[in-house]
Amino acid sequence: MGPNQGRKARVIAKIKGFTDLEPEASEKWISVHRGDDSGTLTVSFGDELTSRKESYELDYIYDRSEGNDLIFPREVKPLVEDVFNGCNATVIAYGARGSGKTFTIQGSEVKPGLAVLAMAEILSMAKGSGKLISISCYEILKDHAYDLLDPNRHEVLVWEDVARGKIQLKGLSQAKFQKLYFLSKNSHKHLSSQNSHKQSEKMIAEPNQRSHKGLIIHVFRGNQSDALPLGKMNFVDLSGYEDVRKKGTGGVNLQESNIINKSIYALHNVVYALNANESHVPYRESKITRMLRDSLGGTNKILMITCLNSSYCQDSLYMIKLASRSSKGANKIILDSTKKTKSIVKPTLLSSSSKTASAIAAKQTGTRSGFLVNKANVNASIIKGRKLFDEGISTKSKKASHEESLPLEIVSTVTEHAKHEEEKKSSGISEAVGSLTEDHFPLISCSAEESDMPVKASTQETKLLDKVNVTDENNHDKSTPKIGSKAEAASFVGADPAMDKENTLALVDKDESPPISARLQELSKNLKLLYSSTPSCADILSKTDIPTNSRVSTEILEPETPRTPEPRLLDNDKSDIAVNSCSSWKAFSARSSRMKNTLVDEYLRFLNTASK
Numbered sequence: 001m002g003p004n005q006g007r008k009a010r011v012i013a014k015i016k017g018f019t020d021l022e023p024e025a026s027e028k029w030i031s032v033h034r035g036d037d038s039g040t041l042t043v044s045f046g047d048e049l050t051s052r053k054e055s056y057e058l059d060y061i062y063d064r065s066e067g068n069d070l071i072f073p074r075e076v077k078p079l080v081e082d083v084f085n086g087c088n089a090t091v092i093a094y095g096a097r098g099s100g101k102t103f104t105i106q107g108s109e110v111k112p113g114l115a116v117l118a119m120a121e122i123l124s125m126a127k128g129s130g131k132l133i134s135i136s137c138y139e140i141l142k143d144h145a146y147d148l149l150d151p152n153r154h155e156v157l158v159w160e161d162v163a164r165g166k167i168q169l170k171g172l173s174q175a176k177f178q179k180l181y182f183l184s185k186n187s188h189k190h191l192s193s194q195n196s197h198k199q200s201e202k203m204i205a206e207p208n209q210r211s212h213k214g215l216i217i218h219v220f221r222g223n224q225s226d227a228l229p230l231g232k233m234n235f236v237d238l239s240g241y242e243d244v245r246k247k248g249t250g251g252v253n254l255q256e257s258n259i260i261n262k263s264i265y266a267l268h269n270v271v272y273a274l275n276a277n278e279s280h281v282p283y284r285e286s287k288i289t290r291m292l293r294d295s296l297g298g299t300n301k302i303l304m305i306t307c308l309n310s311s312y313c314q315d316s317l318y319m320i321k322l323a324s325r326s327s328k329g330a331n332k333i334i335l336d337s338t339k340k341t342k343s344i345v346k347p348t349l350l351s352s353s354s355k356t357a358s359a360i361a362a363k364q365t366g367t368r369s370g371f372l373v374n375k376a377n378v379n380a381s382i383i384k385g386r387k388l389f390d391e392g393i394s395t396k397s398k399k400a401s402h403e404e405s406l407p408l409e410i411v412s413t414v415t416e417h418a419k420h421e422e423e424k425k426s427s428g429i430s431e432a433v434g435s436l437t438e439d440h441f442p443l444i445s446c447s448a449e450e451s452d453m454p455v456k457a458s459t460q461e462t463k464l465l466d467k468v469n470v471t472d473e474n475n476h477d478k479s480t481p482k483i484g485s486k487a488e489a490a491s492f493v494g495a496d497p498a499m500d501k502e503n504t505l506a507l508v509d510k511d512e513s514p515p516i517s518a519r520l521q522e523l524s525k526n527l528k529l530l531y532s533s534t535p536s537c538a539d540i541l542s543k544t545d546i547p548t549n550s551r552v553s554t555e556i557l558e559p560e561t562p563r564t565p566e567p568r569l570l571d572n573d574k575s576d577i578a579v580n581s582c583s584s585w586k587a588f589s590a591r592s593s594r595m596k597n598t599l600v601d602e603y604l605r606f607l608n609t610a611s612k
């Protein structure tokens with residue numbers, strides 16, 4: 001047996017025995033090597049085609065020919081003794097689909113599994129020492145636990161007794177060992193045939209659904225019904241790992257695969273933290289780790305059995321990488337560091353990439369100008385959104401820490417984000433569902449783009465329309481308001497701080513033309529200047545039938561009409577005026593012919609720019 005000094009969890013592997021379906025070549029793919037002196041064992045995976053070889057060291061590796069009859073006395077029997085000494089022990093089989101987990105835990109009629117062998121051993125020891133035994137069975141489906149001994153399959157709630165450091169599984173029934181048949185693969189069919197309650201059938205995993213199954217054997221201090229518990233032994237058949245990127249996962253949807261994988265990663269995070277004696281153990285990462293919490297820490301014992309397929313299986317490679325890392329938690333030896341980093345660090349990269357995206361956004365906001373301003377605003381919203389989101393997390397985390405005494409079921413819903421915090425703090429084995437960060441980021445950026453920006457644009461439009469309408473109502477004239485509207489529009493554009501910013505930034509960029517709003521403003525100013533510099537302007541207004549309120553409207557727009565010195569007239573102009581003094585419009589035309597020309601040029605330039 002390999003060394004396991006000072007570590008709480010023992011991590012071993014079992015290569016599935018040959019079945020008739022296994023091809024001959026599979027033997028070359030996976031092989032066990034025993035170290036000469038150190039007693040270390042490594043499992044090697046060889047790729048014949050690429051002659052690539054990867055080796056991982058575990059506490060022990062059982063080869064194809066080594067079955068439960070060998071594994072039990074070496075690995076599980078000592079744990080049974082520990083339970084009778086007041087400890088809790090946990091045996092967890094995990095691995096890819098079809099890697100032999102059920103065969104290892106439950107076994108077959110002719111080859112009993114580890115749980116059956118342990119049950120026999122416990123019964124024998126209990127009989128000798130006069131102790132009461134009970135069993136409980138549960139199934140975890142989509143992160144919800146259900147009581148398998150209850151015909152109605154009530155949900156099991158996880159309550160944490162902080163004071164005593166105990167976990168109470170509320171609603172989990174205890175029964176005599178004879179009901180061990182519940183571990184059978186078809187137990188759900190057996191149970192549902194007994195149960196006519198339709199709703200309960202929904203809670204039972206369909207044959208193609210993946211669920212974790214657990215058995216708890218409780219040992220009591222005496223044989224009386226009121227005897228206190230002494231210790232318990234957990235057996236867990238953890239549903240097969242699924243690579244979520246793979247197509248056609250046999251009816252298992254992405255969400256289920258994620259939850260299944262999450263449990264596996266969560267367990268490994270806990271085992272790693274315990275083996276490394278880390279101060280923080282992330283128990284709250286999954287339902288299974290919350291349920292097993294009082295059996296994993298302290299002096300309790302854990303046996304992790306990594307089930308490996310005999311023939312080529314990429315998922316088995318993922319599993320062995322996790323196993324190798326967890327088993328080395330104490331000294332953090334990583335054999336295959338390059339590849340491990342590649343596969344394990346990915347989710348971390350995802351979260352950091354989000355940060356990078358924010359940083360890039362911030363950089364853009366600071367450096368880019370002109371028409372990019374809107375984009376920068378969006379990015380700023382993203383940053384703002386993320387900040388708000390993060391604050392939410394911290395608030396919830398704080399809340400969760402204050403609610404330690406609440407039932408975990410309740411707290412767990414509140415601490416979904418706190419769990420992610422735990423993930424970050426924990427050893428670094430992140431889960432495939434780490435894409436949450438990736439999911440949230442586009443969501444936030446979407447909301448910034450889809451809600452903020454259009455709202456802003458429509459607000460501008462509404463404001464503008466409102467102002468024009470007010471002017472229209474006040475003027476009761478179709479021609480005068482046009483000037484007013486234009487002036488209003490120009491002044492409005494100038495008054496909007498966001499647009500101001502846009503203009504300022506746009507003007508900073510020497511290569512860009514001034515924005516239309518600025519051109520409009522300029523034109524409007526020129527118009528006003530031209531209008532006010534004409535001496536007959538006041539007369540014209542007073543002589544027309546324009547209602548008073550219309551003039552009020554114009555005055556509102558221009559509270560102080562700029563008084564410019566009368567333009568110096570050329571001799572020709574003077575004579576024209578003398579001839580046509582009866583017509584104010586003609587006088588106006590004569591006086592402002594130059595300005596008009598300038599204005600026409602200005603308009604032409606503007607139109608050219610606009611069409612471009």
Ligand SMILES: Nc1ncnc2c1ncn2[C@@H]1O[C@H](COP(=O)(O)OP(=O)(O)OP(=O)(O)O)[C@@H](O)[C@H]1O
Pocket residue numbers: 015016017018019067095096097098099100101102103104239240307
């Ligand atoms: N050591 C072994 N020797 C011979 N056959 C085995 C061995 N282990 C498993 N098998 C066979 O391989 C098949 C798959 O095994 P098993 O059902 O235990 O895998 P599993 O990991 O529980 O699968 P799943 O992920 O679907 O629950 C079964 O037909 C089983 O009988």
